[in-house]
Amino acid sequence: MSERQEAALVMEGIDKRFPGVHALKGVDLRVEPGQVMGIVGENGAGKSTLIKVLAGAYLPDGGSITVSGEPLQAGGPADSLAAGIAVIYQELSLVPEMSVAENLFLGDMPTRGPLVDQRETRERARRLLARVGLDDLSTGAPVGSLRLGVRQLLEVAKALHRDVRVLVMDEPTSALQSSEVEVLFDVVRGLRGEGISVIYISHHLEEVFEICDAATVMRDGAVVGSRPIGEWTTETLVQAMVNKRLGSLFPSRERDIGEVALEVRDLTLEPSVRGVSFGVREGEILGLAGVVGAGRTETLKTIAGVTPATGGEISVKGRERKVRSVADGLEAGIVYVPEDRGTEGLVYSATINENLILSVLDRISRAGFVDRVRYRDLGQRLRERFGVRASSLRQEAGQLSGGNQQKVVLARAMATEPSVVLLDEPTRGIDVGAKSEIYEHMLKIAVGGGAVVMVSSEFPELLGMADRIVVMRGGRVVGEIAGSEADQEKVLEYATSAAEPGDVDSGGEKG
Amino acid sequence: MSEQSTAGEEQRQGQAPQEGTGKRGARGILARFLSGTGPILGAWLLLCVVLAAIAPNFLEFDNITQIVVQSAVIGIAAVGMTFVIITAGIDLSVGSVVALTGMLAGISMQGGAPGFVGILVALGVGFLIGCFNGFSTTFFGITPFIVTLAVLSMARGLTLAVSSGQTVYGFPASFTFVGQAELLGVSLLVWLTLATFAIGYLVLSHTVFGHQVYAIGGNREAARLAGIPVRRVSFLVYAIAGLCAGLSAVALTSQLNSALPSAAEGLELQVIAAVVIGGTSLFGGRGNMVGTLIGVLLIGTLNNGLTLLNVPPFWVQFVQGVVIFLAVLIDALNRRR
Numbered sequence: 001m002s003e004r005q006e007a008a009l010v011m012e013g014i015d016k017r018f019p020g021v022h023a024l025k026g027v028d029l030r031v032e033p034g035q036v037m038g039i040v041g042e043n044g045a046g047k048s049t050l051i052k053v054l055a056g057a058y059l060p061d062g063g064s065i066t067v068s069g070e071p072l073q074a075g076g077p078a079d080s081l082a083a084g085i086a087v088i089y090q091e092l093s094l095v096p097e098m099s100v101a102e103n104l105f106l107g108d109m110p111t112r113g114p115l116v117d118q119r120e121t122r123e124r125a126r127r128l129l130a131r132v133g134l135d136d137l138s139t140g141a142p143v144g145s146l147r148l149g150v151r152q153l154l155e156v157a158k159a160l161h162r163d164v165r166v167l168v169m170d171e172p173t174s175a176l177q178s179s180e181v182e183v184l185f186d187v188v189r190g191l192r193g194e195g196i197s198v199i200y201i202s203h204h205l206e207e208v209f210e211i212c213d214a215a216t217v218m219r220d221g222a223v224v225g226s227r228p229i230g231e232w233t234t235e236t237l238v239q240a241m242v243n244k245r246l247g248s249l250f251p252s253r254e255r256d257i258g259e260v261a262l263e264v265r266d267l268t269l270e271p272s273v274r275g276v277s278f279g280v281r282e283g284e285i286l287g288l289a290g291v292v293g294a295g296r297t298e299t300l301k302t303i304a305g306v307t308p309a310t311g312g313e314i315s316v317k318g319r320e321r322k323v324r325s326v327a328d329g330l331e332a333g334i335v336y337v338p339e340d341r342g343t344e345g346l347v348y349s350a351t352i353n354e355n356l357i358l359s360v361l362d363r364i365s366r367a368g369f370v371d372r373v374r375y376r377d378l379g380q381r382l383r384e385r386f387g388v389r390a391s392s393l394r395q396e397a398g399q400l401s402g403g404n405q406q407k408v409v410l411a412r413a414m415a416t417e418p419s420v421v422l423l424d425e426p427t428r429g430i431d432v433g434a435k436s437e438i439y440e441h442m443l444k445i446a447v448g449g450g451a452v453v454m455v456s457s458e459f460p461e462l463l464g465m466a467d468r469i470v471v472m473r474g475g476r477v478v479g480e481i482a483g484s485e486a487d488q489e490k491v492l493e494y495a496t497s498a499a500e501p502g503d504v505d506s507g508g509e510k511g
Numbered sequence: 512m513s514e515q516s517t518a519g520e521e522q523r524q525g526q527a528p529q530e531g532t533g534k535r536g537a538r539g540i541l542a543r544f545l546s547g548t549g550p551i552l553g554a555w556l557l558l559c560v561v562l563a564a565i566a567p568n569f570l571e572f573d574n575i576t577q578i579v580v581q582s583a584v585i586g587i588a589a590v591g592m593t594f595v596i597i598t599a600g601i602d603l604s605v606g607s608v609v610a611l612t613g614m615l616a617g618i619s620m621q622g623g624a625p626g627f628v629g630i631l632v633a634l635g636v637g638f639l640i641g642c643f644n645g646f647s648t649t650f651f652g653i654t655p656f657i658v659t660l661a662v663l664s665m666a667r668g669l670t671l672a673v674s675s676g677q678t679v680y681g682f683p684a685s686f687t688f689v690g691q692a693e694l695l696g697v698s699l700l701v702w703l704t705l706a707t708f709a710i711g712y713l714v715l716s717h718t719v720f721g722h723q724v725y726a727i728g729g730n731r732e733a734a735r736l737a738g739i740p741v742r743r744v745s746f747l748v749y750a751i752a753g754l755c756a757g758l759s760a761v762a763l764t765s766q767l768n769s770a771l772p773s774a775a776e777g778l779e780l781q782v783i784a785a786v787v788i789g790g791t792s793l794f795g796g797r798g799n800m801v802g803t804l805i806g807v808l809l810i811g812t813l814n815n816g817l818t819l820l821n822v823p824p825f826w827v828q829f830v831q832g833v834v835i836f837l838a839v840l841i842d843a844l845n846r847r848r
Binding site: 327338343346347348349350354359362365369412 | 718725728735797
């Protein structure tokens with residue numbers, strides 16, 4: 001990289017640890033003024049953590065940040081803002097009930113004396129809106145009435161209102177239509193022309209190639225490559241993203257693929273699940289692929305009764321089941337293992353033992369009273385079977401490392417003796433060692449005749465574990481690939497293709 | 512150092528559902544006790560020692576009876592409140608519900624109903640109001656704070672309306688014996704309170720329902736995803752609190768042999784204070800009945816001591832407020848750790 005001009009942003013040796021996870025391992029990043037820097041990497045690679053450090057939301061454990069030659073005293077969000085760093089998160093931060101102008105100047109309205117200067121507000125809002133191509137937008141319109149694409153641009157305008165030097169955009173196109181994406185790209189090019197640097201985070205590699213001047217690849221909390229875009233190809237980018245070392249992590253074993261264990265037909269829950277059909281057999285591991293927002297998690301939750309379907313059929317072992325609640329799902333032999341252990345998986349304040357038996361309290365009780373001996377015995381058995389490492393079963397679940405937490409959630413699910421196991425991002429945010437243990441357990445479930453459906457955004461995991469991959473996009477099944485024929489490009493092609501789902505020849509839709 | 516970490520670990524477990532004493536032996540039991548309900552028990556004993564030293568009459572039999580009887584009303588209601596708060600809920604209506612159920616029981620007995628009918632009226636109405644609280648929060652999704660605040664006002668208003676603001680008094684002996692009779696030389700109210708606590712302890716720590724209460728308070732969504740009937744359990748918790756308020760009204764009304772329209776005003780705060788002082792977290796998921804019992808005794812003793820020392824009533828309320836604040840502060844600090 002050139003040293004001639006002063007870089008807009010230099011991050012050096014940024015280090016961040018969470019309990020059980022080394023999230024950032026000495027990350028270096030350099031962004032030139034007026035450069036659009038793409039950051040790519042699988043989920044869990046450390047992109048989000050890096051942004052949060054940049055935004056001041058996380059305090060790094062080590063390393064330094066320099067903005068236009070000035071060291072940033074990383075202290076909090078206000079310091080980052082003052083240094084000219086603005087971050088637009090995936091979840092937009094606009095207030096729907098307030099007007100466009102009010103949102104733009106939130107907490108910082110132009111005033112005359114004690115009153116808001118309405119005319120000045122309008123004038124300045126118009127100038128800002130013009131910079132993001134929203135010349136025609138009424139400054140008084142409530143933000144809640146605007147389309148998502150327009151709101152995204154509004155976020156950009158809001159960032160520009162502060163004297164921004166580095167604008168970070170996290171998956172800005174995940175909710176946009178293709179025409180809106182073009183508008184956004186034009187705006188990004190305009191910012192580049194003004195000398196503003198943009199950090200662009202995306203799962204969509206084709207977007208990165210279209211809009212970015214350079215791309216940085218992250219993997220397992222470290223930067224594995226940072227080059228001008230011309231020196232990358234899709235292949236080299238993907239290769240850098242995918243941890244080749246992980247290849248050996250995936251266990252494989254001969255399995256008997258048996259009868260159809262789960263079959264869903266036209267499963268519907270608007271707006272995320274739109275007529276999904278597929279089947280899984282006993283002993284089979286099915287991967288559910290797609291980009292963020294494709295409806296994969298929602299599909300699993302609908303099958304399990306967490307969010308009951310409004311239409312379609314669910315059959316387990318050839319028998320149609322009505323799944324109106326989680327209890328119905330468990331009764332039918334379907335269990336869902338959620339993605340987020342903290343908010344959906346574990347009761348942190350309760351002990352490991354308590355978490356392990358939560359779904360089978362009925363089985364270890366007599367006349368409503370919990371049998372203490374069976375309670376402890378079952379907890380002990382599950383702990384041993386899943387290799388949960390803890391000082392005691394009475395330790396609180398919240399104190400465990402990510403990997404051990406995941407084992408507890410998995411063990412609880414398996415305690416229900418299900419025939420269908422739905423795993424949502426089963427290894428997100430856990431260390432490599434724990435990952436391989438989880439893979440081993442998945443395989444054991446399959447070898448034991450269980451049917452596994454796994455949602456994963458990590459390609460090596462999908463390709464390494466799944467016998468078959470069903471690809472979703474926009475709430476529909478858009479393709480199906482046999483595990484032996486699957487590679488990342490094929491999956492990505494289905495998952496991100498601009499063609500409408502209906503245009504794609506889909507084996508999955510025929511069920 | 513290892514001693515310290517062991518104690519710390521035990522403390523965090525001290526308030527989870529009971530799982531037996533484990534294998535650490537006497538030292539482990541002691542460590543758990545010291546870090547669980549130990550400190551609050553110590554604080555209570557210390558308070559007793561101080562009051563015995565400086566307050567005249569504190570250790571006299573009549574005074575101790577007085578403490579226990581006052582504690583009965585708070586304590587019985589606190590058993591129900593413990594369930595509610597462990598689910599991360601709150602019930603502000605208990606004071607008014609005690610007044611209303613006591614008043615309705617009183618009116619029914621003045622109309623000639625026998626004592627057991629009066630008791631059933633109090634329990635039944637309390638239960639129904641609890642069901643109303645539970646239904647509104649779980650099925651309409653209204654914040655418990657708001658629902659029970661509204662019910663606080665409604666129940667108090669109804670009490671005044673049905674009594675025309677007049678005190679109702681003079682009940683049959685088949686009712687007043689609850690608050691006035693003795694068993695084995697100890698007031699029946701004491702036995703009633705202990706029995707309520709014992710049942711509350713059994714249900715909370717040893718039944719499927721109790722385990723579900725903890726899980727819901729600790730993480731509602733995780734509990735739902737684990738297949739726990741979150742709505743049903745949340746509903747029942749308020750019904751139990753209502754039932755306990757009704758029983759608390761029986762204790763109060765039978766002991767006074769009269770039902771006052773202004774009875775139990777502000778009782779909810781004392782009940783909540785007792786529960787929180789006893790180690791139950793307002794954030795949910797943590798707490799236990801033994802702690803609540805000691806919390807109740809501490810509040811009762813504090814009230815009594817301040818009266819004995821002739822502290823003006825305004826300051827009594829102030830001191831109670833300070834104690835509540837300290838308990839909540841400790842809860843918040845524990846949570847942050």
